[in-house]
Amino acid sequence: MSFNIALSGIAAAQKDLNTTANNIANVNTIGFKESRTEFADVYANSIFANGKTTVGGGVTTTQVAQQFHQGSMQFTNNALDMAINGGGFFITSSGVDSQDFSFTRAGAFKRNQDGFLVDSVGNYLQSFPVDKDGNSTSVSLTTTKPIQVPDTAGSPIKTGNVDISMNLDSTQEAKDPALFDPNDSDTFNNSTAITIYDSLGEAHTLTTYFVRPQDAAYTGESNWVAFYAIDGKPVNLDGGAGSYQTDTTGDGLPDSTGLAQNAAGWTGAAIKFNSAGGYVGTDPAVIKTEALGVGGADVLGPAADGAQTITIKFDNPTQFSEKFNATKLSQDGVTVGRLTNVEVGADGLISAQYSNGSTVPLARVALANFSNEQGLTQVGNTSWKASLASGNALAGEANNGTFGSIRSSALEQSNVDLTAELVDLISAQRNFQANSRTLEVNNTLQQTILQIR
Template sequence: MSFNIALSGLKAAQKDLDVTANNIANVNTYGFKESRAEFADVFSTSLFSNAKTQNGEGVLTQVVAQQFHQGSLLFTSNALDMAINGNGFFVTTDSPLSRDFTYTRSGAFKLDADNRLVTAGGDFLQGLPVNEDGSVKSVSLSTTAPIQIPDSAGSPSATGAVDMSFNLDSNAKALDPYKFNPLDTTTYTASTSTVIYDSLGNSRIASFYYVKVADPTTTNAAATVPGSGFDALPADPNDATNANSWVMFSTVTDDAGVQKKVDLGNDLLSGGAPDARTFSTGDPVGDPTSHTGMLLQFDSSGSPVASTFPVPKTEPLGTPLNVTITPPPTAPYDGASVVTNGANPDQQFNINMSNLTQFSSAFEITALSQDGQTVGRLTGISIGGDGLIEAKYSNGDAQAISKVALARFPNEQGLTQIGNTSWTPSRESGEALAGEPDSGTFGSIRSGTLEQANVNLTGELVDLIAAQRNFQANSRALEVNNQISQNILQIR
């Protein structure tokens, strides 16, 4: 019997050595979780035996328990490297259409030939579907799909709206609007520009110029000459007082990059009467037709003056541009609609300038944006702490692609190891519960970070020495038992 007891001790010591050696071997394996050999004594008794005198029958390996505490984080320069700071597992499958999920803590992901996120072993990282704003559509493992990053931002879209907000300096020097020339910076007070796109994704520069002028004193409704509404300007614009008027001009580059005029108003209404809220001057860019600006006026508080705009007719102003103004009747300076000619002569974009001010401060743009875009190529990926993956493109667009799916289990130590730092559920672990990163009991995602093995190398080396001593002691017990047996056999 003592031989069996010593032999069980040797087997237990060998198992302890094996587990410790495996931990040491995987000290540099990302996402690896150390194991611990747990033993129990063997004790047999019966109805007629005396338990007080029983000595036990050795030792057995009860379980090799995995330890799922957090490993240290290693920072990298790869945005696709991810670590879970807290509870949860990444969800992976071995094929895009598979529903056979495996779970891992190793976040060393990369892109395959189809721009899908995969592990080093080729398993596909699963993500939750999201809306355009990044909110999750459904939190369920059944709705997850392999995360794929589009390499382009889809089809180009024409600019449909430009939003501008700015302050015009009330102390600016009044200029002569008849001398406006976009090529001469001395003929206008301030300017700004933005990029717009047509339906084919071609970019153009839309520029806007602001000329401080003296307040018009009359509106000559019968006048048909350029400059309607400005016929009574003082001889010297600098002599004007209470000048709360500006004229806004605009140009847009054509396909060749040449500035072409854009009329922000029309000289004549359909009935032939001039529009007092527009101003015309000779086009200095090269087109012999007039260059029409739009009158912007402010009250003593610096707010734009409300007025009702007539609806002017649309007049062609030469290739490739023409314009019409269709603002709401009660909100001034909203909705200047620019029509670009060329491949799509019906393309329009609305200019929203409702948030204008004229204060005693420098010209300042407080908002300038447009909604068009050209075809964009993938330039980068960002992954937030909530697992939301956004793709950034060369056209400035950013799209929410997916959100990394996480899973947790009622009993992590019941998971079954399958290699490649992956696990599958078992009866002991319970079913997987899906969730979003950084919500509830789920940990957050750290992009550009890898979780290292949670192995304490110093502790493992000490355990290795202890297991070795244990093995030696059991070997010695076996040797003593053998010597006793030899002595018994030699009795005569």
């Protein structure tokens, strides 16, 4: 009997040593959770035995229980490195269409050759689908899907509208619009430019030139003239030049009307302000360019849509006594975007940024929780699978309810306390030695008995 007790103690001490050694070996394993060996005594009794004098039968290992407390954060320069600050597990699958899920706290993800986010062994990170505003459309484990980050964003969209807002300096010197020449800065007062796109996504530069005609003394309404060029080539307005009022005598009354065009027939629009510098309107009321392709301005390539026109809208410009300042320049065209950056929010929303200025919400990282984490089955690669003991996985969004937040550019380190493990190692070694000594003493006693004559 005492042999068996000593052997059970040696086996328990060996199990404790193995567990401690495994913890120490994984002290630098990302997402690793330390284990603790739990023991119970062996005790057998019957209804006819004297319980007061019965000796226990040794020790047995009841469980090697993993401890899921939080590990410390290690910060990195990779946005696809993720750590969960709080409860929850990342969900991974072995294939794009697989529903065989594994769960992990190791968030070292990267893009594979197809643009999917995978871990070090190629398992696919799962996510909830989102709409164009980044809101989750479903929060269910069965609807999760792998996350793919495209290299490009969308198809080209030609520019149709340009919005401009600015202040035109009321104190600037007046000039004659008929003498306007874009190559001579003395013939215009100010200019501003914006990038626009044709139907193929090719970029062009739309430049607006502002000329202040001889109407500054008129206190009822004053005017400016705007001329347009694309890539340095003149672009006329659909419907011809607008008109502006002038006061050449300085009596405060308009005495003539001029056309917004230069000597070469280059047409422009008149921008009208009241005596307080507030925006009144334009002439023509809708500023629209002629066709930009062959047969029109001929400023686009031969393969682009030649019928493209651009409508220019002024968004409450002002004419104050301060320097020229463009406060708004926007357009609605888009070129093909190349991936420039990926961001992951605390709520798990993954957004891709592209070279065309667009930001596209791609997916929301899915997390899972369990009623009994210690009931999870280890499968290696710092991953677990659900079991009857753990209960079914409950999926949810990060930073919501019992689910922790996601830290991008960070990894959760092993939660092993190396100092404590070294102390446990010494304790387990002493335990092993003590049980070995017990076995040795039992052997000596039996030898003594066998030598009795």
